[in-house]
Amino acid sequence: MATNAPLLQFYDPNKLLTLSVDASSKGLGAVLIQNQKPVAYASRALTQTQQQYPQIEKETLAIVYGCNKFHEYVYGRRVQIETDHKPLQSIFLKPLHQTLPRLQRLLIALEKYDLKVDYKPGKEMYLADHLSRSFLKETKEVLVPDLHVNDIHLISHMPIAPEMYAKFQKETANDEHLQELQDVIFDGWPNEKSELLHSLRPYWTFRDELSVIDGLLYKSNKAIVPKALQNEMLDKIHESHLGIVKSKSRARDVLFWIGMGQDIEDKVKACGLCAQHQSLNAKEPMLMPEIPERPWSKLATDLFEYQKQHYLLVVDYYSKWPEVMKLDNETSKSTIDYLKGLMSRFGYIDELVSDNGPQFSSLEFKRFATEYGFKHTTSSPSNGQAERSVQTIKKLIMKSKDPHKALLDYRNTPLDIDLSPAQLFLNRRLKTSLPTSLPLLMPQNINNREIIKKLKIRQRKAKTNFDKHCGPELKQLKQGDGCVTEETVGI
Secondary structure, three states: OOOOOOOOOOOOOOOOOEEEEEEOOOEEEEEEEEOOEEEEEEEEEOOOOHHHOOHHHHHHHHHHHHHHHOHHHHOOOEEEEEEOOOHHHHHOOOOHHHOOHHHHHHHHHOOOOEEEEEEOOHHHOHHHHHHHHOOOOOOOOOOOOOOOHHHOOHHHHOOOOHHHHHHHHHHHHHOHHHHHHHHHHHHOOOOOHHHOOHHHHHHHHHHHHEEEEOOEEEEOOEEEOOHHHHHHHHHHHOOOOOOHHHHHHHHHOOEEOOOHHHHHHHHHHOOHHHHHOOOOOOOOOOOOOOOOOOOOOEEEEEEEEEOOEEEEEEEEOOOOOEEEEEOOOOOHHHHHHHHHHHHHHHOOOOEEEEOOOHHHHOHHHHHHHHHHOOEEEEOOOOOOHHHHHHHHHHHHHHHOOOHHHHHHHHHHOOOOOOOOHHHHHHOOOOOOOOOOOHHHHOOOOOOHHHHHHHHHHHHHHHHHHHHOOOOOOOOOOOOOOOOOOOOOOOO
């Protein structure tokens, strides 16, 4: 008999210990094994709520159950876990914050144990498989609080308008493709990609990141958009007429669907308004200013005109965070007043870079710089931070019905270092019109050294790409040399 010697043996603390677990549709099974022989058995029924879990959560719950049941055996020592659910191998190797939100509660319950999860085909796990199907009719152990789907409220995980949330739920339920995906998530993924429906194979490489919460599907914390809502989301993604790269970065930060990148590219290319305002090719090599060590240390500023109104633009060299203000007039006093307003909100600066316009070259501005303790550096327009930002911001204002919303989207769109100006400047994402889960809106800890390293790499790449379209470096002009200039006309 399996419950008597010589098959059942005593526990030996000096020998390797294996915990073999399995979950069926209605029960859990666990068995302790040493020397290929059982030491102890356990099984239990799942509650009605637990029976509704996706298979990956049931399999994780089986590990929690086995560790709780055999706590005296497994606590304080290395334990090998055997499971027939292969995605658990990679999940247990990830940091906790990178796992599915609903799995995190289960994984926290296992933090006190030293576990190594290994995959073993189900046909070789006779004991655990049998126990999970011939389980005891008892559910009295409280492994973790039940994960009631209805307890995951709208505001707590997807803070968007109730109407839009209901729309996402309805269209997800009506989307045949996503329902097939949901069935696989609940029933469990096959062992081989070839066993999947062809339409679901693109999800194979990140299958352990997929979850279902309150009728919505997520890839990690990013909402998966049903087919019926993809065009509407494309309109929102491009509503501020950002370019292809920026639109992709903005969308990939919070949303997901298969083929989203190509859909965004097609959307931007088909936009007539964007086509009318394409940039001219660059002609001069890019200069590489030194990157400051922190946000709001070194700023670039410039004035521009739009529809007979004058604006002051200020850009942070570190985070690329832009500030735009409409000026009452073009005097030094008006410019100084607005710069003082910015410093009252964000603090004093170390250096301000501008051109040699009369607003910045006046004695009044020199006194302002001395009083507020910053270095004022003047440069030609080719020292590009402010000039490039003027081009970008002016086009956003020209193309957008709501300039404030366009600036919000620009500040919240990741740069090619995977962080947005808002994250670099404020250490958090900003809430926008795109549905964004609460974890993505929380403050973040950012490694400043790593950021500076990435910004320098980004700067070098930008210069390399920019200079490909430039001619030879221009000779330095001398006094008396003839030259032709291009007049910039205000819009």
